[in-house]
Structure formats: structure tokens, C-alpha cells
Amino acid sequence: MDRSSAVTASEPTATALPPGPGLPMPVQSALFLLARDRYLPWCRRRYGNVFTVRMMGRAPMVVLSDAEHMKRVFSGPANVFHAGEGNEFLRPLLGENSLLTMDEDAHRRARRMLMPAFNGAALRRYAETVATIAGEQVPRWPTGRITALHPWLQALTLEVILQVVFGVTDERRLDRMRPLVRKVTDIGPVTFFSALMPRLRAYPPARAVWQAAEELDRLLYAEIAERRAAADLEQRADVLSMMLRAGEGADGLSDQELRDELITLVLAGHETTATGLAWTFHELARNPRVRELAAEAAERGDDDYLEAVFKEALRMRPVVYAVARKLTEDTDVAGYRIPAGSIVSPSIGLPHRDARRFDRPEVFDPDRFASGQPSSTDWLPFGGGIRRCIGAGFSIMEAVAILRTALRELDFRPDRRRVEPAKGRGVVLVPLRGARLQLRRRYNAASRSRNVSSPIEPSSSA
Numbered sequence: 001m002d003r004s005s006a007v008t009a010s011e012p013t014a015t016a017l018p019p020g021p022g023l024p025m026p027v028q029s030a031l032f033l034l035a036r037d038r039y040l041p042w043c044r045r046r047y048g049n050v051f052t053v054r055m056m057g058r059a060p061m062v063v064l065s066d067a068e069h070m071k072r073v074f075s076g077p078a079n080v081f082h083a084g085e086g087n088e089f090l091r092p093l094l095g096e097n098s099l100l101t102m103d104e105d106a107h108r109r110a111r112r113m114l115m116p117a118f119n120g121a122a123l124r125r126y127a128e129t130v131a132t133i134a135g136e137q138v139p140r141w142p143t144g145r146i147t148a149l150h151p152w153l154q155a156l157t158l159e160v161i162l163q164v165v166f167g168v169t170d171e172r173r174l175d176r177m178r179p180l181v182r183k184v185t186d187i188g189p190v191t192f193f194s195a196l197m198p199r200l201r202a203y204p205p206a207r208a209v210w211q212a213a214e215e216l217d218r219l220l221y222a223e224i225a226e227r228r229a230a231a232d233l234e235q236r237a238d239v240l241s242m243m244l245r246a247g248e249g250a251d252g253l254s255d256q257e258l259r260d261e262l263i264t265l266v267l268a269g270h271e272t273t274a275t276g277l278a279w280t281f282h283e284l285a286r287n288p289r290v291r292e293l294a295a296e297a298a299e300r301g302d303d304d305y306l307e308a309v310f311k312e313a314l315r316m317r318p319v320v321y322a323v324a325r326k327l328t329e330d331t332d333v334a335g336y337r338i339p340a341g342s343i344v345s346p347s348i349g350l351p352h353r354d355a356r357r358f359d360r361p362e363v364f365d366p367d368r369f370a371s372g373q374p375s376s377t378d379w380l381p382f383g384g385g386i387r388r389c390i391g392a393g394f395s396i397m398e399a400v401a402i403l404r405t406a407l408r409e410l411d412f413r414p415d416r417r418r419v420e421p422a423k424g425r426g427v428v429l430v431p432l433r434g435a436r437l438q439l440r441r442r443y444n445a446a447s448r449s450r451n452v453s454s455p456i457e458p459s460s461s462a
């Protein structure tokens with residue numbers, strides 16, 4: 001039941017939470033963590049556009065999917081709708097100065113410092129490096145047998161972060177950083193619980209994560225110090241160099257702030273893009289007509305169509321299923337006066353599969369994006385408002401470059417008829433079996449393949 005039409009925002013005075021399932025909290029937590037793409041649609045069918053779910057260790061979470069309700073949250077005042085507070089558990093890992101965990105003025109200042117590194121001109125400069133990395137790695141993907149593609153995509157997007165975001169070019173430092181970054185950014189239960197409970201960090205297996213984090217910090221600080229002194233800083237096209245240039249002058253970012261933002265960018269940008277691409281290849285394999293159109297688009301360099309393919313995959317298979325804002329005061333949302341301390345959560349996955357917003361939402365059809373973009377409350381894989389993903393354009397640029405290379409080289413077939421279900425892994429929803437596909441080399445691709453001597457094996461953590 002959605003009471004929003006019956007109660008105006010100014011009427012209610014006593015606080016109240018919308019109804020929701022009465023299942024025990026451990027059950028709701030497990031359902032949300034592992035299968036939110038099935039649990040939340042079930043709640044919506046039962047309770048309507050606004051409902052409350054409850055999880056262990058978290059404030060009650062009010063899930064929204066009505067466009068007006070979502071707009072209210074995304075355009076609401078930054079001092080009432082706190083996104084950073086909702087990510088507090090990441091603070092031990094990301095530090096005090098992370099874009100993800102800060103709110104209000106501190107967040108605004110950091111966002112201003114980071115923005116130039118993510119604008120259109122900057123993205124065009126990164127695109128060439130991304131294409132080079134894709135050109136080196138795609139030919140190594142195993143062909144002729146069933147392969148879980150997700151780990152290979154994780155290895156590729158990790159390389160992009162190291163070279164394009166950190167700007168590391170020294171091979172020895174890259175070799176040392178790769179395993180450390182994988183360990184630190186793999187937010188499984190070990191990292192999650194040891195972030196919440198510091199005493200666990202002294203014991204295995206958590207100890208290894210926190211030791212890796214310290215070692216990675218040392219390497220990052222060394223990189224930052226060298227970069228500050230670099231004679232070619234003005235010419236360099238990587239995110240760290242851009243952040244340093246944006247901060248030239250009194251208000252620049254300190255070493256500690258730069259370190260926190262770099263870890264944030266790798267955490268937020270590596271697994272998300274790899275997962276979005278894993279779902280894209282999964283859908284392409286299952287849809288022969290779109291696959292052929294995409295292959296033709298790759299051949300003739302039609303990046304607009306490849307972009308539409310990626311966007312449609314993010315619609316059907318959203319990597320992040322909902323975003324969160326913690327209320328700092330009692331606030332009227334969706335016809336309820338929701339108490340301070342609660343979380344309001346505009347859903348991403350629910351509107352994406354709503355037949356009132358997308359014609360035949362179960363069909364994978366990139367043509368939806370051919371004539372412009374759906375509204376920002378219908379299609380919102382990157383969240384919304386002032387906290388919308390700062391890396392949205394980056395990830396689209398990266399995905400298009402990887403799709404272009406991969407579709408020229410390879411053909412993708414499903415390993416079985418059934419759709420691969422999603423499972424929750426930290427904040428993202430990954431393909432349960434790692435996006436298992438059969439890869440075949442295209443007959444005209446051999447001449448384009450390049451052999452590179454030091455293979456970068458994928459992470460085993462998909």
C-alpha cells in the first residue's frame with residue numbers, strides 16, 4: 001500500500017515507518033545481502049512503492065521506487081540526507097577523507113577537487129590508455145572452452161585503475177600493487193567484519209587484509225611523493241596527476257587526502273565496472289541479434305551503439321541495486337514522517353524492471369537508448385543527485401573501449417539456456433557462476449591479436 005497519495009508531506013507530525021515484512025532480522029539480512037534482486041521485488045508486490053526492511057546492525061531501511069519520492073531524496077538538502085554516514089563501515093579502510101564516507105561541506109570540497117579528473121576532456125585523454133590495455137589483455141582470454149569471464153574482466157579493470165587512475169607505470173611497482181589491491185578491495189565477510197571490529201584485525205585471516213592495506217599505503221605514498229616532484233606533471237593524463245593539478249595552491253589535497261581518494265576510486269570503480277561488463281557479455285551471448293549488431297558496430301567504430309549495449313545491460317542487471325541516505329532529522333518522505341537515524345533508499349533495480357517505465361522490461365534491447373536517455377528516476381544505475389557516481393562517464397568510456405576490442409576479436413555464446421542468477425557480493429550483484437560463456441575467436445581476428453610477454457592472471461575471487 002502506498003499512502004503517499006492520501007497524505008501530503010506537511011500533514012503527518014508523529015514519526016512512522018512504512019509497513020514491511022515481519023520476517024526475523026537475520027532472515028531479512030540474509031535475503032537482502034544475497035538475493036536483494038528477488039527480495040525487494042517481492043516486498044514491492046506485497047507492500048507497494050514504499051516499504052521498510054530491517055537488517056541486523058543497520059537502521060531501518062525505507063525502500064522507495066516511485067519517481068516523485070526518489071526525486072525528493074535526490075534533490076533533498078545535503079545536511080538532511082547523508083550518504084557518507086551510510087558508508088561509515090568503510091572508514092577504517094578508506095580513511096577519514098573519502099568521497100564515499102564524507103558529507104556536506106567536506107564532501108562538496110572533495111568533489112570539487114576530483115571533478116576535473118572526470119570531465120569529458122579528461123575522459124578522452126584516458127580512452128587511449130584503456131584501449132591499449134584492452135588490446136593487450138583480450139587476446140589472452142581463453143577460447144574454445146567454457147570460461148568464467150568475470151575474473152578476466154576484474155583483471156582488466158584492475159589494470160585500468162592502476163595505470164589510468166593511479167598513473168603507475170613502473171613495472172616493479174605495478175607487480176607489487178596488483179595482489180595488494182585485490183586483497184584490500186575484495187570486500188567479503190572477513191574485511192567487512194574486521195572493519196567493524198578492530199580487534200579481529202590482529203588475527204588471521206583478517207590480519208593479511210590489513211597488512212596488505214598498510215603495504216599498499218606505503219606504495220601509494222611513494223607514488224604521490226614522486227608525482228608531486230615529477231617534471232612532467234602538467235602533461236600527464238592520469239587521475240592522480242589531474243587531482244594534483246586541480247589542487248595546486250593553498251586549498252590542495254594533502255597526501256593523506258590523496259591516498260584516501262585513490263583507495264576510494266579503486267574500491268568504487270574496479271569491481272563495479274568489471275561486473276557491469278560481465279553482465280553485458282552474458283546478455284550479448286544470450287541475444288544473437290544484438291550480438292551481431294554489436295559486433296558490426298565494433299567493426300565500424302560505432303561507439304554509440306556499444307554505449308547503448310552497456311547502458312541496457314546496466315538497466316537489466318543493475319550492479320548496485322539501491323542507494324542509501326541516512327536522515328539527520330525527522331523528514332517527510334513518501335507520505336510518512338520518517339524518524340531521524342533511519343535510512344531512505346531509492347531503489348535502482350525496481351524502476352529498471354517496471355513495465356510502466358520500460359516497454360517489455362524483460363527484453364534486452366539497446367535501442368531503448370538510441371533516441372536519448374530515459375529520465376533520471378527511471379534509469380539510474382549510477383544513483384542520483386549530488387552523490388551520483390563520479391565515475392559514471394569513466395566507466396562508460398572504459399566499457400565501450402573493452403567491448404570494441406572484445407567484439408572485434410571474439411564471439412560469445414552462452415554455456416546453457418538458463419539465465420545466470422545474481423548473487424550479492426558486498427554492495428554489488430555479480431553473476432552467480434562468474435558469467436560462464438564460450439568464447440570463440442572470430443575468423444578475421446588473428447591478425448589483430450598482439451602477444452604480450454608478462455601475462456596478468458585474473459583474480460580468483462569472482
Ligand code: HEM
Pocket residue numbers: 083099100111165264265266268269270272273276319320323324381382383384385386387388389390391392394395
Ligand atoms: C558500472 C560501473 C559503476 C557503477 C554501476 C557505479 C555505481 C555507483 C553508485 C550507485 C554510486 C552511489 C550513488 C548514490 O549514492 O546516489 C556510486 C558512487 C561512486 N562511484 Fe561509482 N559506479 C561505477 C563505476 C565507478 C568508477 C569507474 C569510479 C571511479 C573510477 C566510481 C567512483 C565512485 C565514487 C567515488 C562514488 C561516490 C560519489 C559521491 O559520494 O560523491 N564508480 N557509484
